[in-house]
Amino acid sequence: MEKLSHPFKLSKVNWIYSIIIMLLFSIFYLRGDGFNAYSLGYVMGSAIGTLLIPLIFGLIVWFIRGKRKYSGTYTFNIVLTIAVFGMISEAGKANKEVSDSITEITNSVSDYREKIKNEEDAVEAFEEHSASVNENISNVIKNTNGNEQEVYIKLQEFSLLNQKVMIDWQKSYDSILSPRILDFSILNSPNEFDYQISVLKHYHKNSESYKDHFINRVDIVKELLKDIPSNNQTLIGVMKGINKQDSIQKPVVIPFINSHISYGKNLVEVLEFLSKHDGQWTYKDDELNFDTIELEEKYYDLINKAVEDEGLINKLTDKVIEVM
Numbered sequence: 001m002e003k004l005s006h007p008f009k010l011s012k013v014n015w016i017y018s019i020i021i022m023l024l025f026s027i028f029y030l031r032g033d034g035f036n037a038y039s040l041g042y043v044m045g046s047a048i049g050t051l052l053i054p055l056i057f058g059l060i061v062w063f064i065r066g067k068r069k070y071s072g073t074y075t076f077n078i079v080l081t082i083a084v085f086g087m088i089s090e091a092g093k094a095n096k097e098v099s100d101s102i103t104e105i106t107n108s109v110s111d112y113r114e115k116i117k118n119e120e121d122a123v124e125a126f127e128e129h130s131a132s133v134n135e136n137i138s139n140v141i142k143n144t145n146g147n148e149q150e151v152y153i154k155l156q157e158f159s160l161l162n163q164k165v166m167i168d169w170q171k172s173y174d175s176i177l178s179p180r181i182l183d184f185s186i187l188n189s190p191n192e193f194d195y196q197i198s199v200l201k202h203y204h205k206n207s208e209s210y211k212d213h214f215i216n217r218v219d220i221v222k223e224l225l226k227d228i229p230s231n232n233q234t235l236i237g238v239m240k241g242i243n244k245q246d247s248i249q250k251p252v253v254i255p256f257i258n259s260h261i262s263y264g265k266n267l268v269e270v271l272e273f274l275s276k277h278d279g280q281w282t283y284k285d286d287e288l289n290f291d292t293i294e295l296e297e298k299y300y301d302l303i304n305k306a307v308e309d310e311g312l313i314n315k316l317t318d319k320v321i322e323v324m
Contacts, residue, residue: 104136105132105133108129109324126163126166126167127163137155147228147232154221168209172207190275193271200268201268259309259316273298
């Protein structure tokens with residue numbers, strides 16, 4: 001007896017099962033990414049891609065089984081189930097990768113804090129910390145998608161910007177700690193005055209830039225993330241964390257930066273004063289001697305302001321480390 005052939009089509013069970021799977025996937029994804037054109041397109045694209053594989057397998061089995069009725073529909077459900085479990089497994093792995101990367105970033109902050117406490121090289125410590133942060137953000141980006149991924153891409157942009165500002169400032173601060181700066185024994189030529197003053201002005205300028213960046217960092221992040229839907233859960237969580245850290249750090253860091261700005265300004269004034277009155281003072285036996293009492297009083301008035309700034313910097317440094 002000749003076997004009857006039937007056209008390939010999905011059964012009602014196939015359609016119901018597929019719709020349930022896609023609805024669950026949509027709810028899960030849209031809950032985190034928000035309802036918008038991008039996320040809707042992503043869900044639709046994923047749905048088509050996910051259904052295509054079991055559909056192909058079902059069609060192949062339908063051919064192999066002689067185009068029997070329902071011969072491919074069971075295969076469709078089986079393959080779709082396998083695909084769903086595969087998606088769940090991949091999602092689990094991706095979530096673990098993201099979680100591990102965020103933990104690594106947290107650990108990197110702790111390591112950086114300890115290195116600063118132990119007075120290790122600040123630039124090197126920050127560069128190592130930044131490299132770790134960028135590597136782990138890249139790993140998060142690799143294991144996310146959609147607007148969630150875009151959030152981390154923009155955060156990485158901010159991290160790189162922040163890294164440049166911080167390293168430029170730290171290097172300029174390190175430069176004024178050079179033994180050459182404020183070595184009165186070599187301040188005996190216009191070129192030397194110009195060099196030391198330029199180093200101090202560079203430090204002062206970078207301190208101003210650091211302050212400007214720090215004050216505006218939340219607005220910078222908001223600008224970078226402006227195209228992300230406001231109801232995106234990753235965005236909400238990130239901004240909540242940033243605002244919280246900003247509220248904790250700002251009361252400590254702003255006075256810290258201001259003390260550096262004042263320190264740079266006052267040191268410049270000290271050297272400009274000595275340059276202006278070059279020939280009216282001498283340096284011998286580790287002491288400055290001025291031709292007049294007025295000059296001596298003016299010098300000590302200027303240098304005492306710088307010493308006061310230095311004391312405040314040392315005091316606030318420990319507090320800044322605590323709120324990192």
